[in-house]
Amino acid sequence: MGRKRWRPQHIRLFFVGAVFLVAWIAIGAKLVLVQGVQAQTLENQALDQRLRSVTLEADRGTIFDRDGRELALTIEATTVYANPREISDPALTAASLSGLLGRAVGELQAQLEKDTSFVYVARKLLRDDADAIRQLDLDGIHFVAEPKRVYPSGDLAAQVLGFVGTDNGGLEGIEQFYEDVLAGEPGQLIFERSGRGRVIPQGEYEVSEAVRGQDLALTIDGELQFLAQQEALVTLEETGAKAVHIVVLDVTTFDVLAMASAPSFDPNDIGSDPDLFRNRAVTDTFEPGSTQKLITIAAAIEEGVVTPDRVLEVPDRIQVFDREYFDFSEHETRPMTVADIVARSSNVGTILIWQELGDPLLYRYLQGFGLGTYTGIDFPGEAPGLVRPAEEWCDSCGASTAIGYRVAVTPLQMTSVFATVANDGVWMQPQMVESIIEADGEAVGFDQQRQRVLSVETARVMRNMLTGVVEGGTGLLAQVPGYTIGGKTGTTEKFEADLVCPGAGSPGCYGDDVVASFIGIAPIDNPRLAIGVFVDSPSVERRRSGGVAAAPAFSRVMRFALHQLGVPPDAN
Amino acid sequence: MAARTAPVRAPRSALRVIPGRSTSRVGIRQLGTLALAIAMFFGLIYSRIALDRAAFQITNLEGLISEQESRFDELRLEVAQLESPQRIYIEAQSMGMVLPTEGRTVHAPMPASSDEVGELASTDSGPLLATVGAP
Incomplete structure (x- = not known):
């Protein structure tokens, strides 16, 4: 039997068959790979x-x-962005947008010529502005909605x-x-x-x-806040000060009704000076000076050390260990009641009372009034102030502390001290937020800390003494027609950490700048408000004391606030 | 070898009538099924189109809602700006108004009984309450 010969057509048929077979196997394998192995991926x-x-x-x-x-709300705004790769003529597009956006053509063109697929053209435009750009129908310019925070x-x-x-x-x-x-x-x-x-x-x-x-x-009253800001600005200009702060407290609730600082800023366009952002009434401290005499005298009366009508022989200067203290103006040694000492803001008289009170009691009352610790107000960056423990005080430190030095307080803390006297001796935690309003409209309030610092009787006695300051003492300009006002002036030299005193080796010295303040309450028989005005570094001559720099602003703000709250004037 | 004769096949029976289904009834049923299938097919297509159209309408309506919400936001902002004490103060100043420098409280006569309330209301003695601000 001879070998079967492969004919050419058989060979071709074999190869075609083989190719088809391989192809089908490959297709099958790919099918298994795609539909099976890689299917999920x-x-x-x-x-x-x-x-x-x-x-x-x-x-x-x-x-x-x-x-x-509404003080702050969120609206829907439109952000404009570009895809430069879709823009055929960046120069023309930039020229079209320039006028509407108020930006230089060159700057926009440089942005639109970048080798990227996304650049911001303008963020958070209001609808009309965005519509104007939309109407240009420019290639490569797109729009997206974004929430925008506004302060109307x-x-x-x-x-x-x-x-x-x-x-x-x-x-x-x-x-x-x-x-x-x-x-x-x-x-x-x-x-x-x-x-x-x-x-x-x-x-x-x-x-x-x-x-x-x-x-x-918030607890803030918008109209009162506006007036307080206006008065802060006016005082800033009148006194040539670096800054002015005004705090208005409702003494029955310790609600902050207004907290104003000048100079200020617009949160819609914050600018570049971070110093303006700080709410210095809460974050910055100063030595309170004479306004703190209220605590020294109140402590002495509460502890039975003195009575308001007790008479002391008060010289115009006194030596306490290594340090000599003076009254503001020279005078002969004269008899003064405790009430006179408050009204005339006598440093020497207050130190004489401190000598009978002693350091531990003074320290206890400073703490009781909330100095040297956080008030707990709902605000970031609150400064606790500084009150060193009595056992760390030097021999003359008590005398300095009694008249408001060697202690650092915030304007809010010091206004709270006066609010405590107005609130029959009960200190409360100041609050800036009245309630959180939940989705169903329910308002949820907050618990407040409170503590009794003085008896009702001592608080009443102190209020009466404070009227003497306004009616015949250093705070005459704080008067409000029709109402009896009580208050206290303060003028404190500023401690400069970088300043070197003559003859001293290390930096740290009292400079020429002062903090002039006036804190008062009204109406005195049934107090509703405590207002503190603090003028930082007034530079106009004869307007550098609390009675002249701060008291007039106090008077104007208090008058408006009393009218705003509908508080009737005194019956007489 | 003996010759064999070819077998004689039996003659086929003649055509006969098979009793069966009526041709007209078969046609109607098939046509009905076909028509139903076609109707279902077009119904399905129509429902898909309707759904797609509704989806586009929803998208458009959502766009309109968004636009109206945006408009509402801007009106809300405008109201808040109009209520701003600063704006009102400036407007009032431009109209020559000033804050009162002193106030005077006018005390209303307090009626002792409900009869008196009626009397006061019926007389032309002027308003019961007044707040006076002197510039």
């Missing part, structure tokens, strides 16, 4: 291309004043409110302190989109709604 990749996840920003809660006026009253209570950053996170003030309450929780939207970016109907669509932040109701 490829499906995920495809879905990833179609799926888009968008973070839904939560609306930040609104901040109201005590009358429901401009600089009203700016240092109290603080402000937010570009991402709407609180950076200063109440905005920072209550970040967790105001911010809310962001949501998420997941959807399938087509190649043109449109939502694919019937495609994947999942939404978890953002939870809006809660609202805050």
